[in-house]
Amino acid sequence: MEEITKGVGFRSINGPFGVPEKPEFSVGLDAALRKVKMELLNGPKSIILLTGFGGSGKTTLVTLLCWDEQIKSKFRENIFFVTFSKTPKLKIIVERLFEHLGYEVPRFQNDEEAINQLELLLRKLKGSRVLIVLDDVWPDSEDLVEKFKFHLADYKILVTSRVAIPRFGTPCVLKPLLHQHAITLFRHYALLDSNSLNIPHDDVVQKVVKICMGLPPAIKVIGRSLSHGPNELWQKMVSELSHGNSILNFDTELLTFLPKILDVLEDNRVIKECFMDLGLFPQDQRIPVTALIDMWTELCGLDNDGIEAMEIINKLHSMNLANVFIARKNTSDTDNYFYNNHFIVLHDLLRELAIYGSTLEPFEERERLIIGTNENESEWGLDEKQRAMVTCILSNCFRYCVKQKPQKITARTLSISIDEKGSSYWSHIHPAQAKVLILNLRVNQYSFPESMQKMSKLKALIITNYNFHPSELTNFQLLVSLSNLKRIRLERIAVLSFVTLKALRKLSIYNMSHAFQDGILLISDAFPNLVDLNIDYCKDMVELPSGLCDIIPLKKLSVTNCHKLLALPQEIGKLVHLELLRLSSCTDLERLPDSIGRVQNLAHLDISNCISLCNLPEDVGKLCNLRNVSMINCARCELPYSVVNLVNLKIVSCDEETAASWEGLKAMLPNLLIEVPQVDVNLNWIHSVSS
Structure with a gap:
């Protein structure tokens, strides 16, 4: 190992890793600055992380810190400002540090030698207190940052990144300015x-x-x-x-700068595509995580339980590209089966950025197409010729062009917003390649266009009505010809009559009035091969739809926040393949049928917040495969002695009173873990979430 020798150069604040000039003007950073400053002066952590999406002010803040008198007094000349960027080279960084300090730059054989020499160098510095700022650290550089950790007294590393890096602890997050x-x-x-x-x-x-x-x-x-x-x-x-015009279209400089936020996603195509999918939903509306799970399962081949989708969502959250909002925390939400309470809140500019990312490909090759109620709300970022073509197809002037041939598009995902002014623009296009169709309605009644019959590759249909009252959906029979349609998600939608959809595997219904009650077709005849049924906030539903227990393939049945539901049908024992039964927050539910004991494959049972449930039936002890039970806020519910036969039961989540009943049985259930989580049992949230 070469000896570190002093060169003929001299040290200067303007060297390779000198602190940038102090910002001429800044505002709104005081709180974050104080927090990070306290960590640098008195905190125990050697690595302090500051995150925020591109342009949020991270570099400005750490530059201000380096010019702060108390920080300068502590670290004096030993403050080094290193911009990592996307592809940092360790040897080059160390070489430039040697140069910056006025030492002869050794020829390092490898990174290990370089980092060892750097440690020796830092130990030689006058005063020994050292602050290294690593600015703009990308996700793949985490291990490289770790190499800069040395066991030195008063040695701090301040990292800025667009991504939260868990191994560096809880970050300080910069939000948009107030x-x-x-x-x-x-x-x-x-x-x-x-x-x-x-x-x-x-x-x-x-x-x-x-x-x-x-x-x-x-x-x-x-x-x-x-x-x-x-x-x-x-x-x-x-x-x-x-x-409706995008801020990104107004100024060339901004158009050049903001898309760089997407550069951090280039190395992970799936996450980048998923981020751009967030632009498919209307502005200022919460994006249901369950809708994203349905989309990505069919588009990206992710697992059916949503675990992989949540990993992507959490990644986007950590990168400050999305904000995950949980309407109500419930322990039963953590079993990887239920995300009805999870939403994404997307900053307006990030939504526009997501849409912009979708427009970078040639129009005819785009993966997704967004159609608004007028040309200004449709896709932007087009050149003049493309915009003219889209306008011709989508605008109010289309009625003068009806003699043109229908426009074929190749997009796999189609998002269409429909109001009373423009309910039929998209009926003149042929999205033959579309696998996902998102309909954002603001109409009292909507009828599918005849052209929908030609969407032979459609796998997921997501229809959301953003008006307060349900939107009546007609022409449902057009879906019969869609032999690949596997998932339907309906929110605030009234369907007068369902039709037989043999390919359908998952049906999700949210906030639907008179669900299943007005149709003449039994649900078992309409969806004979259904595997997953999710019914949420159908507040006027007193009983489950007729024929439900004849859907033998059903594996997951989730009926939540249906407050008038009184009982389950006695025939539920027919569902021999059922693995998950969720009945949480059905506040009027009084009993479970004895036949539930015949559901031998049942592994997960959730009756949380079923406050009227007085007991579990004796036959519940026959559920030999039951592994998880959630019965939070079920203090009135008495346990039958037969539960001692649940030898495969692993986890019971419950309140303190119910936990006492289970504790008395633990001697006969030695593998049982009883969890008493801290949850919100106030039912006032019901009204706010459903509105």
């Missing part, structure tokens, strides 16, 4: 405090800043573009961006 901070930043870059004659009215400024959505790059770019501009320019900005 509105008052965004206003301050905007006024600075728009020069509104100067002696200009063209000062816009305050309400115009408020509208423009709101359009920037709290993202500093957008605020800076738009502010600069409007500075000293005439009032007409300000009004045009508000008009352009308030009527």
Whole structure:
């Protein structure tokens, strides 16, 4: 190993890893700055992580820290600012550190030698207190960051990344600017405090800043573009961006900058595609995780239970590209079978970025197509010729072009928003390759177009009505010809009559009035091969649909938040293949039928928040394959002695009172684990989630 020798050079703050110049202006970073500063000055962690999506201000914040007087007083000259970027080279970084410190740069044979020499170098530094900033660390560089860890006193590594890296502990997360901070930043870059004659009215400024959505790059770019501009320019900005035009289309500089956020996903095509799928749902609406699971299972071949889909969602969450919101936490949600309470909340700019990512391919080769109720709400990012073509197909002027041939498209995923003004635009296209169809309705009644019969490859149909009252769906018989349709998800939809769909494997119904009660077709005749039935928030359903117990292939039956449901049918014993039975928050449910003992394959039973359930039937002890029981907030429910025969029972999640009953049986169930989680048992959430 070569001896470290002092070179002829000299150390300078302007060297390769000197601290960047102090930002000329910043706002809204004080709270995060204080938090990270305390960790650097007094915290026990050697690695401190700061995360936030691209442009959120991470580099600005750590630069401010390096210029902070207390930080400078502690670390003095031993502050090094290293930009990692996407493909860092360890030997090159160490070489530049040697150069920065004015030492002769050795010729390292490998990374191990380089890192060993770096440790020796750092030990020689005057004062020994060292701060290394590793800026813009990408996911694949985690191991490289670990190599910079040395057992030195007062040695800190400050990492910024677009991704939360679990091994580095809980990160400090930068969020978009609060509105008052965004206003301050905007006024600075728009020069509104100067002696200009063209000062816009305050309400115009408020509208423009709101359009920037709290993202500093957008605020800076738009502010600069409007500075000293005439009032007409300000009004045009508000008009352009308030009527469906994307902020990404307005300014070339912003269009160049923001898509770089997607670069972090280039090495993982599946996650990138899943992120772009988030743009398929309407703006400012919560995206149900269950809808994404249905999509990705068919598009990406993920597992049916949603475990792999949740891994992707959690990855996007950790990368600050999506915010996972759980409407109500319940221990039964953690068994990898149930995500009805999970939603994604997507920042407006990230939604537009997701849509933009979908438009980078040639129009005829795009994986997904988004059609709004007018051309401004449809796909953007098109060149003039493409926009003209799409407009011809989709706009209100289409009635003048009906003699043209229907437009064929190759997209695998189709998202269509329909309101009273534009309920039939998409009926003139032929999406023959589509595997997923998402219909976003704001109409009282909707009828499938005849062209839907030609969607022979369709596997998943997701229909959501965003009006308060259910939307009546007619022409359901057109689905009969879709021999590959495996999944249907309906929310706030009223179906007058179902039809026979032999290929259907999963049916999910949310917030449906009079579900199954008005049709003349038994559910067993309509869906004879159904494997998974999910019924949620059908609040007027008193009994399960007729014929349900004749669907012999059924493996999962989830009936939740159906508060008027009184009992299960006695024939439930016919469901010999049923593996999961979830009845959580059916608050009026009074009993389970004795025949449940014949459901020999049942492995998971959830009766949480069934507050009217007084007891379990004696025959429940015959469920020899039962492994998990969730009965939180079921203090009134008495256990039959036969539960001692549940020899395969592994986990019971329950409240403290119910736990006492199970504790008395543990001697005969030695493998049983009793969990008493802290959960929200307040049922007021019922109304807020369903509205």
